Amino acid sequence: MAGSSTKTVYDIFQSMDYDPAASSSTATAQAWLDHHSHSLGLFIDGKFVQPADRQVHSLVDSKGGNICNTVCAVEEDISQCASSAINGFKTWSGLTCYQRAKVLLRVVNVLGQHGKCVSELCNLCENSCSPSTLVRLLQYYSSWAQLRDTLITNWTPLGVVEVVVSDDCSLYSLVLKVLPALAMGNSVIVVPGQSTAPPALLLAQLFVGAGLPAGVLNVLTGRDISLGAKVAQNQSIRYVTYSGNKQDGVTLCKATAGMGVSVTVSPCIGATCPFIIFESADIDSAVDEVIEAAFKKRKEINWVLCVQESVVDSVVVRLQLRMAGMKCVELHSNADRVLVDATVQEAQQQGATLIQSCPAPPSDAQYPPTVLCRSAPSSPCVVSPSPGPLLPLMTFRSNTEGVTLGNHSPHGQAASIWTEDLTLALETAKSLSVGSVWVNSHSVSDPCLPISGHKDSGTCTDGGQEGLYQFLHPSSTSSSLPRSAPLSMDYIKFGTAASPAIIPDDSDPASAPKPYLQFVNGKTCKSESGCSLTVQPPGGSGVLAYCPDGGRKDVRNAVEAAIKVQPGWMKRSPSVRAQSLYSLAKGLEAKKQDIASSIHIQTGLSMVEAEKEVDLSTARLSDWAAYCDKVQGGTPPMPHSGSAFSLPEALGVVGIVLPDKNPLLSMVTLLGAAITTGNAVVMVPSQKYPLPALAFIQVLQSSDLPAGLVNVISGNRDQLTVALANHNVIKAIWYWGSAEGCQYLQYTCTVPLKMLCLFCQKDEEKDWTLSHPTHLEEMWRNAVQWKSVWIPSA
Template identity: 80%
Template sequence: MEFGPAPTSSTSTAQAWLDHHSRALGLFIDGKFVRPADRKSRSLVDSKGTNVCSIVCAEEDDISLCASSAVNGFKAWSSLTCYQRAKVLLRLVSVLGLHGKCVSELCELCEASCSPSTLSRMLQYYSSWAQLRDTLMTNWKPLGVVVVVVSDDCSLFSLFVKVLPALAMGNSVIIVPGWSTAPPALLLAQLFIGAGLPAGTLNVLTGSDASLGAKVAQNLSTSYVTYSGSKQDAVNLCKATAGMGVAVSVSACIGATCPFIIFESADIDSAVEEVIEAAFKKKKEIQWVLCVQESVLDSVVARLKLRMVGMKCAGLQSDADRVLVDAAVKEAQQQGATLIQACTAPPAGALYPPTVLCRTAPASPCVVTPSPGPLLPLMTFRSNTEAVTLGNHSPHGRAASIWTEDLTLALETAKSLSVGSVWVNSHSVCDPCLPVSGHKGSGSCTDGGQEGLYQFLRPSSSSSSLSRSSPLVMDYTKFGTGASPVIIPDDSDSASAPKSYLHFVGGKACKSVSGCSLGVQPPGGSGVLAYCPDGGRKDVRNAVEAAIKVQPGWMKKSPSARAQSLYSLAKGLEAKSRDIAASVTIQTGLSMDEAEKELELSITRLSDWAAYCDKIQGGTLPMPQSGSALSFPEALGVVGVILPDKNPLLSMVTLLGAAVAAGNAIIMVPSEKYPLPALAFIQVLLASDLPAGLVNIISGSRDQLTVALANHSVIKSIWYWGSAEGCQYLQYTCTSPLKTLSLSCQNDEEEEEGKEWTESHPLLLEQMWRNAVQWKSVWIPTA
């Protein structure tokens, strides 16, 4: 078939809007454009080098004014009823219909593609959640002022998939956009206010670089910061905000390497057509790696060569990018790869032809850390298991595309891949109803769906676990390196000598690798009550090795099987009730009645988690397209937990149950002040039917073990109760790879600390269960 000439693209409406603002866009604060005097500005140019407009760079005074406006906007917006907020968001759909052409053209001009129809779908979806918040999400309330930061090359969809749910839940929002998304974000903020959003509810601050997000986070009015974009900017933001007492979540969606897997049972023609579209024709946030089954490699290569005939060279951002592309191609060829190119590469300049690197080695730099440019590495596999191994080779875990007509094979592969989104016989399907979590290095939060709303809410009965403060002056290299207290021999006889406890690693009670012990003081604070092992980095390493061996098998067990093991653990705790209650009494100084009450609550809590195992398992999602969309909660992997001081037994079994019920393995560090109840619980674990290595308990210096957990690359999440220094250290350190953090700063002088552990409110279990899982969405299209 022959196609007629493509319609000429026009941006006249967007150009008129820019001309109306004299092509000099200011900040958007308190419902109006603001252009302060004596501010630096930066020019935005399109792909042809034409100047689009200039954008103001915000300074400290602008941040303060914006934060004050956002606080007032939050008061006005959160005071509205759910129906009133939903009505405003729904009105925006009509406004977008009137001005959709201007939005579309401006996105095209700035290369921040996001169609008005996509924005309308997002507004409709989140307006319904605004309506139903208090009905379906009872006892949750908004955080306050939310800061949404995106990097320069992030899409408008990635920006507003965070902005709209934050607004729908009743928060006010400060947007810190990248350069390509700044003009569309400013236009949309103007339209939002015009549709009835209270002034100050949505503000836009632009700056010279990504450091502006950290400066906004420093303001004490900020409640939460969420980021989308490149991994390096995410790391910089996390380090810059460490110790400020504000939670930061990250979606590292730029530059992720994602597998495009073609099985022999696939429709080869459709698969090749789509991989060309994905790899070479769309402006993409992710980099694709083509994985082809050996039996159909020749067929795929032949179709690739035919399909690439006549394709033109793609433009690179600079000559420096050309150098990187040439180096990546040369190294791939040296490792045995062959080239399929649409045309001959020009000798120099910022142009390069679409190129397939056939039979690339999995360890090749163009696979692990892809260079900019139109390069598509091609690797081969023989079996389904090998395909999953190749698919999981990437450190990013963002998404995957699977091509096969065998639905059973597609679902088995989708569940085995460690990625947040899986598209079957399709690619790059985005919809706000799809919950996507950051797997591996691709992030620490969930966006989309009902699950993505909880990052913008907190339980009504609790306050923030971190208090706003200025970062402490710390030498991160010396944190956790203090010497352990010395133990001086005494003259007591062996009959009255304090008892010595052991670790629990790999299913066995054992001494610490160092062989050293710490003295545990009684409630009065004098003398030695008992000795516990002084664990360190090698003990954590041994525990992680044991945990990663058993965790995949435990995760694949049926929910009912996991439930039975937890019920059995609760019975074991009941059988050892006298000894465990005695350890609580001796350690904490509580009366026997109070200790027995905590023990009874602990048994009940384990039974609650056993019952929880098979109650929440995801389901189907209401996509507007024809097909089936599924969501699955999955285990994080290995979780590190530094336990709180208060309610040492109850808090331990609560956190253990949350992690294990969701399919995780766990490494627990008992309270340094009250370790004996957790160490006595080892006797219960020894008699349980939990797989060896699933639960590990290592006692010792809290700071030293925190450092060991934070620096182990396998541990996906850390739940921490401890000092402000420890919280700041984790926020600064747990960036490579990114870890999901749940931090609580406990103060020894606070009497009410830990009161929540004894409450049986369902939100306690729900919140902990959400901390213990990550979400995967699977999209299966139909005709």
């Protein structure tokens, strides 16, 4: 009919507009809040607690309306909560696996009854989370609670675990931390962010209602992330894990440095992730999904669109068509609008052109969905995205260049790749340095697959069986660090003390102490400074030998060599890496007398004991050689259509500061763990007993390991620790040393994030002679990060 405004089917398919969102009721959630007088207390020992004389924090919605008040916990509340958690752990860990699984399964039924309340409360707090996703988490981890002792033998729960999330973190990310901790038999203290606090308190109430013993799950609320550090000070806390934005994670790591508690970080908010469209992709589907991901979903991550040059015009045309008529997006504040305007203006000055759904209003806290076509990789909209609805578009020519562009970001959280060529998809997935790769899809998740934050996107693994080990430790060992109060330290001056001077003497040149060399890039060499340190005999008087006094420049040279060789070593087949390790073991066996003599002279052990350590070291290298091709990920059954698989990958370059105990055996144990999995290493021998490690260099020289894969730098432990901590390329540091060194690393290794394995030397109890499978498995897991690849079938 002439003049009719009715849309045809063709019009609808061209615009693909969504129907107006149905108005959602919040009556059930409001009734629950009314029951608590809109003032939520703390959840301690299985019940709500309303302490008197506490500050409260008001949670408001986007329109400024008050949702509820939460209590700000103080020291007295933390102490009460910790005491409750200890008692809860004793009760919970004392149950059988079947009994714990039965409780978690009952929570599924309770959540089914009260799912509407949970959903509405999440919507009120602008922290949407579907009850069905929580049910999936509960079903998955209840089965692991059932099978813990069957499939994860000789591992023990840590005790009291603290889970901290930032204000902008989703409830799903919080529960993804809490449930595996409970399933493994730990008790949990949750420190939620502002928007997560009400749903977290409701879930704690539902858990207890389902039969969870009092004290097993506690919730402490506060004003900011500082509460997480205050809770970590309590001596009962064995482990702290964090999820949320990077800034709060760094703050938490620095605030807990020196407390003797392990802290891992999963920065799931604000990462920059590539959305790569190859010329072999279904362009229409790819454009539809990039619009959905960039503009219509909650913006937890920032997407960067990378398009192959041959199809960029086709992509741009479809983007213009799909974006036509899209409404402006509400920003959080006028300050965000200023940032968006500045970012767009600078991108245009660098040559970018705009695709906008409608003109931007002159001044308002809203902005239209905008694509910044042909942005430069160095543009602020790519490097440090603003909070608005902006999507940078970059182009690439070859497939290799597309991978390089995808790896341009310092983050390594996820990537979405679009191609109909399965070979290209798998090759690209393996080449991208990210924890999750979605093929022809995006933002798919399931707890059955492990996800590790690569590069600067995290220091732990969540999901799958691999994500359970962060809440366990081998039954035969205790936690790595003793609990203590932070030391008063000047972090700038740490490791700057001058090395003791070496004074020439008139001794007979024939009996003069032997000078040793270090090992960098496959060659023996002096330190860049040209200086040496004296090595004392077991009695502590006189001079036994001289070793190089390495420093920052030596570490830099070693890392440069390691970077060049590590990718090629990682790509070698496991069987080839195994043969190299077997060859290294044979080389050590051939040099048995020389190496044993160095152990005898350095440590004072008898030759018989020294030879025994060499024999154990040879066997340990053979163990690692056999380990090379034995653990290779898997393909778990999926709850929906499609397939997925997980695989372990090397971290990259690992810095290792070796212990004093068993100087050779500890060295080859850690060396084998690192290079078995495809890493390159920079090793710092024991400052007290460096000669066995320096003597081992002759074994490395005669091996077939690539030059630069293993580097040995001797010198002042603190000075070299500082050099390792401040090198951006090093992904992980394994450290045996002083309490000051442990605290320095925890405080410093946050920008970028480094994975830390810390042991305070004076309290060292590790028995390196043990070859129990859990010891090797623990070291192997510290040397890998996990990647999940999703491939839909329909």
